[in-house]
Amino acid sequence: MSGRGRGLTALGLLLAGLALASLWQPQDPFAIDLASRHAPISPSHPMGTDHLGRDLLSRMMLGAGNTAMVIVIVASLSFGLGTLVGVTAGLARGPIGSALIRTAEFVIAVPTLILALTITTLFGLSPVTAGLALGLATWGPYALLAHALTLRTLGQPHVLAARSLGVGRAGVAARHVVPETTDTLLTYLASDAGRTVVSYASLAFLGLGAETSQPDWGAMLFEYRGYVFDAPMLLIWPGLAITLTALTLNLALEPRPGHPGSRHRPKLKET
Amino acid sequence: MRDGETRPGPVGWLIRSATLLAVVSVAAFAVLHAVPGDPVIIALSVQNLPVTPETVAALRAEWGLDRPLAAQYLHWLTGFLSGDWGVSFRTTRPILEEFGRRLPVSMALGFGGLALAVIVAVPLGFAAAARPGGLADRLARAVTVLTQAVPAFWLGLVAIWLFAVELGILQAFTGPLAERLVLPILIVALYSLGSLTRVYRAELLAAVETPMYRTARAKGLSRPEAIWRHCHRRGLFGLVAALTPEFGWVIGGTAVTEVVFGLPGISQFLVESVGARDYFVLQAYIVVIAVWMLAVFTVADLAGRLLDPRVSR
Numbered sequence: 001m002s003g004r005g006r007g008l009t010a011l012g013l014l015l016a017g018l019a020l021a022s023l024w025q026p027q028d029p030f031a032i033d034l035a036s037r038h039a040p041i042s043p044s045h046p047m048g049t050d051h052l053g054r055d056l057l058s059r060m061m062l063g064a065g066n067t068a069m070v071i072v073i074v075a076s077l078s079f080g081l082g083t084l085v086g087v088t089a090g091l092a093r094g095p096i097g098s099a100l101i102r103t104a105e106f107v108i109a110v111p112t113l114i115l116a117l118t119i120t121t122l123f124g125l126s127p128v129t130a131g132l133a134l135g136l137a138t139w140g141p142y143a144l145l146a147h148a149l150t151l152r153t154l155g156q157p158h159v160l161a162a163r164s165l166g167v168g169r170a171g172v173a174a175r176h177v178v179p180e181t182t183d184t185l186l187t188y189l190a191s192d193a194g195r196t197v198v199s200y201a202s203l204a205f206l207g208l209g210a211e212t213s214q215p216d217w218g219a220m221l222f223e224y225r226g227y228v229f230d231a232p233m234l235l236i237w238p239g240l241a242i243t244l245t246a247l248t249l250n251l252a253l254e255p256r257p258g259h260p261g262s263r264h265r266p267k268l269k270e271t
Numbered sequence: 272m273r274d275g276e277t278r279p280g281p282v283g284w285l286i287r288s289a290t291l292l293a294v295v296s297v298a299a300f301a302v303l304h305a306v307p308g309d310p311v312i313i314a315l316s317v318q319n320l321p322v323t324p325e326t327v328a329a330l331r332a333e334w335g336l337d338r339p340l341a342a343q344y345l346h347w348l349t350g351f352l353s354g355d356w357g358v359s360f361r362t363t364r365p366i367l368e369e370f371g372r373r374l375p376v377s378m379a380l381g382f383g384g385l386a387l388a389v390i391v392a393v394p395l396g397f398a399a400a401a402r403p404g405g406l407a408d409r410l411a412r413a414v415t416v417l418t419q420a421v422p423a424f425w426l427g428l429v430a431i432w433l434f435a436v437e438l439g440i441l442q443a444f445t446g447p448l449a450e451r452l453v454l455p456i457l458i459v460a461l462y463s464l465g466s467l468t469r470v471y472r473a474e475l476l477a478a479v480e481t482p483m484y485r486t487a488r489a490k491g492l493s494r495p496e497a498i499w500r501h502c503h504r505r506g507l508f509g510l511v512a513a514l515t516p517e518f519g520w521v522i523g524g525t526a527v528t529e530v531v532f533g534l535p536g537i538s539q540f541l542v543e544s545v546g547a548r549d550y551f552v553l554q555a556y557i558v559v560i561a562v563w564m565l566a567v568f569t570v571a572d573l574a575g576r577l578l579d580p581r582v583s584r
Contacts, residue, residue, distance in 0.1 A: 106291075109516075109568075114523045114560055121545050121553060122305045194420060201422045202527050208545050218422075225428060225531075232432050239425035247420035 007190030010252030014245065015068050022065025025058035029215055038231050047237050051227065056234070059215040060241055066216045067245065069127040070134070070200045071193050077135025079189050082142020087177055089143070090150025091169055101147060108140035112199060121208045127216075130203050134196060142185055149181040194249035201242045217242050284572075288565055295561040296351075299554045300344050306550050311336065313548050317360045351558070357551035361544055366555050370537055374559075377536035379452060380529065381521030384459025388467055389510065391460070396471030396506065401495040403476070411472065415465030423462055427531035430454050444533050455532045459525055463517055467510060474509030478502035515571040519564040523556075 027044075033053035041048050047056035082104075089100035112134070119133035153159055159176050167175070204218025217238040224234040303310050311330045315322045331337050335346035356366040398407030434441045434454060441453060475498055478484060487497035526538035533539070537556065544552035 109519070109564065111520050111523050111560065111564075113526060114557075117526070117541075118302070118553065118557065122302065122307070124307075198420070198422050202424060205422070205424050205527065206530060206542055208542065221425060221428070228428055228432050229436050232436075235425070235428050235432070239422070239429070242425065243421045247416070250416065250419050 007187060007252050011071075011190045011193055011249065014248060015071060018064040018068035018245075021061040022063070022068065025055075025061045027055040027058045029054060029058040029062045031055070041233075048233055050224065050234055051231070056237055059220065060217070060237060063215040063217045063220065063238070064241070066127040066204075066214070067197055067200065067242075070131045071196050073128065073131025074135045074138065074196045074200075075189050075193060077132065078139040078142050078192070079185060081135070081139040083146050083178070083181060083185060085139070086143040086146025086148075087150050087173060087181060090147045090154065090177070091173055097147075101144070104140040104143035104147075106140075107137065108144075110137065112137040113202060116199065116203055117206065117208060120203060125203065125208060127200075130200055134199055134203075138192070138196075142188065145188065146181045146185060149184055150177050153177050153180045190252065191250065194246040197242060197246040197249065284569070288569070291565060292561065295558060296348060297344070299557040300347050302554050302557070303550055306548075310550060313550075314360065317548055351554075356555045359544060359552060360549050361547045366551055369540060369552075370555060370559060373535055373537045373540050376448070376452075376534055377522055377525065377529065377538065380455055380459060380525050380534060380536060381518075383452065383456040384525070385463055385514065385517055385521055387456060387460035388463040389514070392464055392467040392471055392510070393506075395464075396468040396475065397495075397498065397503070399468065399472045400475035400479070400502075400506075401498060408472075411465065411468045414461065415469060418462045418465050422527075423458055424527040424531045426461075427455070427458055427528055430458065431532070448534075451532060451534065455525075455528045455534060458528055459521070463521075467513055467517070470513040471506045471510045474506040475502045478505045511571075511574070515567065518571075519567045522563050523560045 031054060033049070035053065036045075036049055037051055037053045039045050039049040039053065045055050045057065047060065050056055050059070085100050085104060089097040089104075091097075092100070115137040116130070116133040119136065120129055123129045123133075153176055154172070159172060162172055162176065201218035201221070204216050205222045207219060207222050220238045221235060224231075224238075227234050306313070309327075311327050311334070312322055315326055315330065320326060328337075335343050338346065354367055356370070358364065359366050359369055362369060395407055395411055399405070399411050402408065431454070442450060444451070479498065479502060483501055484497055487501045488494070492500065523538060525536070526542065528534075529536040529539040530542055537559065541552055541556045544550075
């Protein structure tokens with residue numbers, strides 16, 4: 001299977017798994033049972049319970065849905081917007097093209113987390129706003145990559161032939177440019193998803209404007225951080241879930257070295 | 272800067288910087304209008320002041336909100352430039368003063384972390400390039416894979432648990448600031464180490480492909496010796512280039528670490544203030560970060576011209 005196929009399959013399977021987990025839980029994730037606070041691992045509570053006696057496994061499973069939703073929104077937005085801007089800039093060239101590319105470079109220079117933090121502060125933090133904020137903060141590299149690929153495609157003999165046969169710009173874009181850029185961009189989409197998981201967890205952990213009623217991996221870490229001394233397992237489980245999800249996505253598809261876009265790999269600083 | 276393009280001269284730099292700062296200042300100004308709810312009423316209720324039509328009108332006039340939008344912007348901008356960044360409701364102190372007190376903490380964290388990362392990245396990248404696929408190479412790769420998947424705040428929590436609770440070596444939240452900075456600096460360094468090592472190693476390996484290196488080997492130098500004597504310089508150039516964005520990110524990018532370790536830096540101040548709906552702090556934060564990044568990229572550009580005469584043409 002091609003690298004892209006492998007990455008997208010892994011992404012799809014993972015998303016399906018996360019979505020399924022959020023649809024069904026063994027116990028009510030909100031049921032408070034003060035008699036069994038901080039219960040240890042047992043058959044009825046495979047991950048134990050939290051400070052209110054809620055079943056941790058059920059809360060983790062419900063929280064998986066948020067992560068899946070954020071991945072889908074960020075991926076569609078950064079991919080869609082990046083392709084649109086990059087291909088348009090490549091076809092338009094001239095001042096419009098360079099203005100679009102400047103905008104993309106500006107977005108890359110703005111720290112992802114700061115931009116996302118500002119947006120979620122103003123509009124509240126839900127998987128939807130976080131997804132939109134992260135998508136708007138990360139489309140830049142996709143645009144640069146799409147732009148480079150567009151210019152490369154336009155210079156190829158079969159495209160020149162098509163143009164000289166009278167195919168218009170829109171026709172060339174639809175039939176040659178977009179299919180070729182999409183191929184490569186999808187590769188990046190899959191490997192970027194791991195980054196998205198970690199940045200969403202950071203946003204939820206900082207928790208600006210979040211509604212805390214819904215369980216969420218990052219938000220759980222914030223909620224339980226005071227138990228680092230007394231019940232560290234409460235912090236181990238959500239952290240493992242985030243790490244394993246990101247690791248699966250990162251390892252399923254590694255960016256090939258020497259790729260035209262490798263210089264513009266989106267950077268994410270979470271430290 | 273992409274290939275085949277000339278760098279802007281002083282005039283171009285001035286135009287670009289001015290445009291950038293204008294865009295950022297408008298964005299920062301717009302924050303107050305974008306917050307859900309009326310900022311005046313929020314300000315009054317946060318300070319436990321009576322919310323009556325009179326007090327609202329008085330504050331509105333004081334902030335200049337009764338004027339047209341363009342005049343409001345100019346009012347805010349001139350105030351900001353003359354050092355009036357507003358007063359933090361939460362701490363009842365001027366925001367400028369709060370930033371002045373906290374910026375050194377954020378800088379110590381960021382620069383300390385980056386310095387440590389460079390100190391480790393050079394020997395590690397060198398060893399990785401001397402024996403690709405060897406132990407050092409695999410170690411560097413493991414660090415990269417780890418830091419891309421593990422959230423920094425979680426690693427921070429684990430570090431607190433390990434060092435402060437289990438081993439009892441370091442104090443996490445009490446004690447002198449210098450001691451509290453140790454773990455956070457280690458974490459910032461770890462998260463920059465992967466990419467810095469990779470860049471340095473890649474530059475060394477690219478230099479190994481040159482005739483210069485082959486000549487050095489033919490002369491009888493061993494691989495590590497030849498790399499050190501003839502490729503190291505190129506590696507350092509790559510490292511400096513890679514450090515530029517890292518420096519740009521490091522002031523605001525350490526937000527999560529500051530929060531986890533409760534360090535009194537500017538990002539922690541932002542998170543606490545915004546949690547208390549103290550939106551003036553967000554405005555100041557956006558401008559400070561933008562000016563910082565502009566300064567970093569300008570200095571890096573100048574340094575690049577000085578170090579590499581080919582760039583300045």
